[in-house]
Amino acid sequence: MKRVFAILLCVAMMLSMVACGGNTAAPEADAPAAEGDKIVKIGVFEPQTGDNGAGGKQEILGMQYAHSLFPTVEIGGETYNVQLEIVDNRTSAENGPSAAAELINRDVSIVLGSYGSGVSIAGGEVFAEAGMPALGTSCTNPQVTADCEVYFRLAFLDPFQGTVLANYAFNELGIDTAYTLAMLGSDYDQGLVFYFKEAFEALGGTVISEDFPEGTANFVSYVTNAKSNNAGVIFAPVSINYAQLIVEAAASQGYEGALLGSDTWDNNKVIEAATGTDIEAFVTTFYQEGGAPEFDTGIKEWLNANPDMLTNNGGNDMIAAVTAIGYDAYLTALEALKLAGSTDRAAVLEAMPNVSFEGVTGLIEFDEIGDAKRDGAFIKTANTVDGVWDFVKVQTVE
């Protein structure tokens, strides 16, 4: 019995290999043969699980909402139905390549994502090999686009964001000692801290940096360290889960300085943790609710009409910046498809640099590296009474 089983498995393995050999030709042969509506596939390369699962889901929401508004696109004079192909990259870099390969396997024309830079960089290698245009959403590490021909991006970059926050803390909050906290092993956290520190020290401030290991749940000691160093601000560009914990710890320890967060913090989970406490928190972000009223009301209605989507958004209809960026990403993809006049990914890739349109997060145009041209970031502060993020100002580097 076992022997038969083993042999069967061997055969199955070989067959599957042979089968996939035949597969490649199939889609191209099938595509024109399909009657009626033509389909163009847009790949979504986002984490739905892992540390960035919550953020990734919110970003997908924006794309799904956009898709519900614009389910078709005119390409080369023909109407195509758009189909979203969502693949979970599980937040982690080691799953990036296979998730990327899966998207290419599904023969998408362009890829959107991801939330988180590490996984984007890992996926980028595969996209580059396949010549697949990819549009980074809220991945902010310069390396995503720097070495990668096919990667474009909507978000601002870490050097920009770190500098903005450092300027804000030093100039606006008038603080000269900052404490930074980053997760060990997270390139996103570490990168932002690096640029923050660089900018803050250039301004003449002092920075104390500490790391915490993955899975840390108790941040009381870290907050105490910040207090004992007389740091006027804690800069913790960490993922949503840890941001919540840090807010709680700071509140319970009666930390009197300000908390500074990056784009990840712009999330209803974080504001929930802060509500009812007397902490002071500032974040940078891509989008401010109220910036595009039509979009705001539209997506809120849509969220409230879809209980599943509402759950994915964390249970309420507050709009996260990443959702707005997801929305813009989808529209950018449609623009690129229109410009390309073809579903062929090489054509789309060629068309990408020429995209220019007004999205909800601002004007979208790419520079020669492939990054969106952005010169300002929204700064928001936590309104701990009403449980919302209040707009403070638009901060530029200067």
Added chain:
Amino acid sequence: MSKNVLKIENATMQFGGVVAVDNLNLEINQGEIVALIGPNGAGKTTAFNVVTGVYQPTNGAVWFNGEKIIENHPQGKMKKLYKGEHAGEYNNTIAPTPDVITKLGMARTFQNIRLWKSQTVFDNVLIAKHCRTTSNVFSAIFRLNRKEEAKQRAEVEELLKVVGLYEERNELATSLPYGKQRRLEIARALAAEPTLLLLDEPAAGMNPQETDELTAFIGEIRDKFNMTIFLIEHHMDLVMHISDRIYVLDFGKQIAEGTPEEIQNNQRVIDAYLGVAEDA
């Protein structure tokens, strides 16, 4: 004058406050078959374990082929607890692990058979040859040791023929009948090329016929390999039949020593085995 192979000198083995072997002195000469007997719990297997390096004796020494291979004296906590004698006569510590002792030329069998269960009869014996291998791991991986390997395999085949297990060489060791497993264990010990063979109750669980066969087998081994044999046994027939000399242990103490005839007539031995009446 025959050569002295094994000498146990004032060996005491104490576990906490319990003295399992108490001041044992014993000598075995080249070519002899010596038996160690005694009632259950007399400390026979413990004595074996001391000789083969499984336990470190609390006090005493063991000599093998004229060389002191094991020595110890009460140390640490045992200093206070020690109940035996001759504590001051030893001041050195030599504590080799069992594999070192095997390489010196002593191989043993176990009271409850300890064959390598997933291996064939042939491999069980072949593995015992491993301690005589001179090639290193790299030459083994890259098969630069073919000559040695071939030689060892030939020797094992030869040995299996001698002990009568050649037919079963490709079967799993555990699939052999009980008596043959005992035989295989002895063959395995022989493959390690010892000069002294230690057999721990080789006839345990055997019927009279099997015991007779084993008795003959042990005799054969001595003659064929010119082997010195030290054995623990409960079957008195076997012991009396093949032993040249016998040592008797009771409660860890040696109570008698001599030829089979002497032992058979020794009152202390009879008392130890049958128990002494309360008023005696």
Added chain:
Amino acid sequence: MQELFPYLLNGISVGGQYALIAIGYTMVYGILRLINFAHGDVFMVAGLVMVYTTTALPLYISIPLVLAATVVLGFTIERVAYKPLRTAPRMSVMISAIGVSYLIQNLAFYITGGVPQPVTKPIPFISNTVSIMGASTKMVTLVTPVLTIALVIVLVYLINHTKTGMAMRAVSKDFETAQLMGIKINSVISVTFIIGSFLAAVGAMLYFTNYPSVAITSGGMPGLKAFVAAVFGGIGSIPGAVVGAFIIGLCEEVIKGLGYTTFSDAFTFALLIVVLCVKPTGLFGEKVTDKV
């Protein structure tokens, strides 16, 4: 002293929570000689159940429900995954334990969708904030060590003065002989798992009161550290596990206080390796000799 105080306070609290988990490890190890890798995940499940029940049900129902659910889980794991392997090699049982841990995490992942579940309604009173000696903290920080020690005293009393307790001690001394003496091994083992899970549930409720969300990996690290605590204290010894847990909790926080935050986890494991190599029996453990 004033500066060190918040760290110490926090260390004792963390230590108490580790202690409640560590008891489960140490008791199971004492009897089955098995590292119950799934114990940390049982702890995590208790946290999840707490999150789900406290939002839907009043406290007087939800708390007993958390305890009951966790106990049932612990009991089931033993019956399904460990009992059939009683005669199997130790490695098989350990693999089974790792398999169970993997299974629980993946099921929890499936149910929660891989997103941490927020603690929306923490248990009142113990989540209140208090301020002592200038350091503000949650009530739970103060409650944990007291409750831990009270539970341990009750447990030790039970083990020393009840029939089941005696049976447990007998089984941990000598598994086979105890079986021959007519002790119902399986029920003793079940009781061990029930007690261990119960304490893990209590620990989870205290632990997650301090934190806003329960993630599926939340059980892993506390679980491993509690195990290290159990080894440090001498595996098989309940007071040892508790003392070990407090020491580890304190060390960890003090290390963070000294600024070596990068190595606070690594330190725990380094301590483990050192203890295992220098004194494998731990602080209070007994020496076990293998018979040849």
Added chain:
Amino acid sequence: MNMTKKKTIFTAAVLLVLFAACVIVDLTLPSYHIAVTVIKKATVYALVAVSMNLLNGFTGLFSLGQAGFMLLGAYSYSVLTIPDGKKATVYQYFENGGLPFSFTDIFGGIFGEQVGTIVGMLIALLIGGLLAALFAFLIGLPVLRLKSDYLAIATLGFAEILKAFFQWNGLGPITNGSNLLKSYPTFNKATPYVIIAGLMIALIVLLINSTYGRAFKAIRDDEVAAEAMGINLARHKRMSFIISSFFAGIGGGMMAMYMGTIAAAPFKSALTYEILLIVVIGGIGSITGSVLASFLYIFSSEWLLRGLDSGTFLGINAPAVFKNGFRMAVFSVIIMVIVLFFRKGIMGDKELPNLLDKRPKSRKKKEAAGK
């Protein structure tokens, strides 16, 4: 034709067919095709699983440090091969980060760019393995004296400590701290992976069938008897540990090649567990089993069963059931069933040639009796 000859021919034929299949896949499919990805990842896992099996299955040492040794291999490989020109971008947060030399450049200068790169890559892989072996030697000195489960937990802890060190900014100029290492050379095609892993596995098979391999098995079966038969336990355990770690290090280097970018984070205990479970599925003590299980596991988790996670599977559309995590949940149930009811796994302790063995006689007799 006798049995041994038949077996050899059978084994060679199967291996040849598999290799040919892989080459065909490589020639016909683009390198980013999922089939190529699956083969690459599966070969890496297969090598690591076999190295773990050498330790856990053949020597009976229950070690959970595999992820740590892979980490060492992966980092040495990438640190040594990042071209000098790319160092500034990779080590963006560490000025003058990286080693002052790069194997790809050095050997590129000697043998010409293409050959030189490959030579540099292979040497870097080898060094990764050696570094892992060196660490295994050091950690083995204290740890290998421990009994089974203590050994497991100590090695697990060791892997965690290593991870913390590699993420530490103090080592940042070499390891790039918590940030990704990238831009090092990799193989795009699957065949090089198959060849390297195949050679390494072949070496392990040769070891297992040598006199040392037999000694390892003796230690696994009965330590006391092995020691009594003159096998130096400490020395052989250490040897097995070091050799296993060497191959895990090579596997880690290949993992780095496969992933294209690496960081310390993925090398956590979950990775070790995953590999361990693959070994169990394949059969503890069977090389063939480990390889087969790696392919099955990677093939189904990366490709076949992806539908379980994304709404539609086998044509059934049920997004409520087939949602995120369902695939892994199904997997873990299968694993538990194997652990509890099919403890021998797919292959037991049989190897590929054993598939030709006749069934044991007893069963035939039983069947006959049944008639």
